[in-house]
Amino acid sequence: MNLRKKLYIIVFYANTRSGRLFDQALLWAILISVLTVLLESVASLDEQYGAVFERVEWFFTLLFTFEYFLRIYISPTPRKYIFSFWGIIDFLAAVPLYLSLFYPGTQFLFVIRFLRFLRVFRVMKLARFTSEAKALSVALRSSMYKITIFFTSILILVLLLGTLMYVVEGKGEGFDSIPESIYWAIITITTVGYGDLVPQTSLGKFISSFVMIIGYAIIAVPTGIVTSEMSKNRTEKSVCRQCDHSNPEGARYCNHCGEKL
Known part of the structure; x- marks a missing residue:
C-alpha cells in the first residue's frame, strides 16, 4: 500500500x-x-x-x-x-x-x-444520535404541509392584528405604519415583547392582552405537530435506534443488528 x-x-x-x-x-x-x-x-x-x-x-x-x-x-x-x-x-x-x-x-x-x-x-460512532437526528428530519419533512399551513395562518393573523392596531392606536402612539404595527404584532404574539412599541389606548391594551394570551397557545402547535409525526413514524416502522433499520411492526429485536427495539 x-x-x-x-x-x-x-x-x-x-x-x-x-x-x-x-x-x-x-x-x-x-x-x-x-x-x-x-x-x-x-x-x-x-x-x-x-x-x-x-x-x-x-x-x-x-x-x-x-x-x-x-x-x-x-x-x-x-x-x-x-x-x-x-x-x-x-x-x-x-x-x-x-x-x-x-x-x-x-x-x-x-x-x-x-x-x-x-x-x-x-x-x-454515536449511531444512536445520528439515528435520532434522521428520525427528526423525517418527522419535519412529514409535517411540512401542516407546518406551512400553520405559519400561513399566523402570517394572516399578524397582518390583521397589525392593521387593527394601526387603526386603533394611530400614528401619534408610535404605530406610524402598517409594517410597524405588524412588527409589534409579531413580537407580541411570540411573547418576546421588546417594549419599544407599546399601545397607549385602552382598546389597544385590551387587544395586546388578547394577542399575548393566544401567543402562548400558538407556540405549542408546531411542537405538537412534529412530536406527533415522530411518534407515528417510530410506532409504525419500529426503527432501530442503533442502526436505523426499519423493522416489521411489533418486532422486539432489530432483524439487521439484533439490537432490542
Missing part, C-alpha cells in the same frame, strides 16, 4: 486506530482555535494577550490550510471533495484569517470551524 493510500485511510476514515487519533487531534485543534477567537473578542484579554492570540490563530490557520490541501491531494475524486459539504466547510475554516488581511474583523468568522465539530458523531 503506497503512502497516498495510507494517508487517505487515516484522514477520511475513523474505523482505524490511526484514523481515530487523527480525528480526535483535529477535534481538539478545532476546539482550541474557536476558543482562541472567543477570548480575543474580549477587549481586556485582547489588549493583554493580543499578540499570543494572533500567533495561535496563524498556527491553526496554516494547520487547517495544510490539512485542506492534503485532503484534496489524497482524495480519489478531488473535485467531488472540494464541492462536498465537508469540503466547503474545510475551506471556510481556513479562509477567515487570510481575508482579515484585506478586511479587518473577518477573522472572527473562525467560529465557522465549529461546524467541523460535527465530525464527533463519526469519530465517537
